Amino acid sequence: MHSIERHEDPGTYRKVVGRFATGVAIVTTRLGEVDHAMTVNSFTSVSLDPLLVLFCAEKVARFHDAVMEAGVWGVSVLPASMEDASRFFAHRGRPLNGQVQRWPHHRGESGVALFDGAIATVECATTAVHDGGDHSIVVGEVTGLGTPSDGAPLLYHEGRYRTL
Template sequence: MASVQSEERVDRDAYRRAVGRFATGVAIVTTRLGGTDYAMTVNSFASVSLDPLLALFCVEKIARFHGAVLSAGVWGVSVLRDTAEDASRFFAHRGRPIEGRLKGHPHHHGRLGVALFDDALATVECRTAAVHDGGDHSIVVGEVVAVATPADGSPLLYHEGRYRRLSG
């Protein structure tokens, strides 16, 4: 029988294992500030509302991306194909050099000036509408101002701490 935590504080590792069983898509969120592109891998992107059109993602408060995206007020999301695991790993790694970080990753700048990956399954561009405290993360909610579906294919997934692909 599966174990159940008591009413006491939930163990952080047990929580990570439990929520890790929820498969998520993988995306790269971008912003542009002072002529510099910033990018970060996320699996916390979600649609919020159809009226008005709203989406969200979560960003750790200590990440360089946090200050950049809050200052810029605009951001883009590129939903990754199952062939983009290398890009996902690269943009998930802390301490990447700021300059030239998008070199080698075909992209263009969208309506809001943010980088969007050319081979993404979908792209979404947003203006920040609200930022909410989420513990060690901020929940960034944006008004959707542009969308596109540049490529076909299967999505890159993340489940139980590993990249996965759809089968069949």
């Protein structure tokens, strides 16, 4: 295996990849009686046979260890009207207790919280975890799907929230 010589700094990298517009979602899991959640824009479809999706979790985030242990997770794809939730779940160090109670939600079959205001929900069981540098790439088989509400999607582009 050969090494790759680095030519760009992390700031330039963030600027360049930030030009790729993404949707915004909240990934949730439940460990014991405690809900864990975090905002992601690294969510994508992987396969139709079997139905697989993935998201990336920063290894130092407390969500990372919770989702690894729980083995199940949910994704709530956010509408533009839920920017406040996206900002809240992107903030490090917030109290865990009662955090999902701030927004209407329901429980998926695995017990994870899925937000009622989401324009799409996906419930998953982890099937693989791959190393991705300072993140883990978490692949899950889809165990449930939903479209609880309608609305324009919340987007993230060049470091700012956007809408269609």
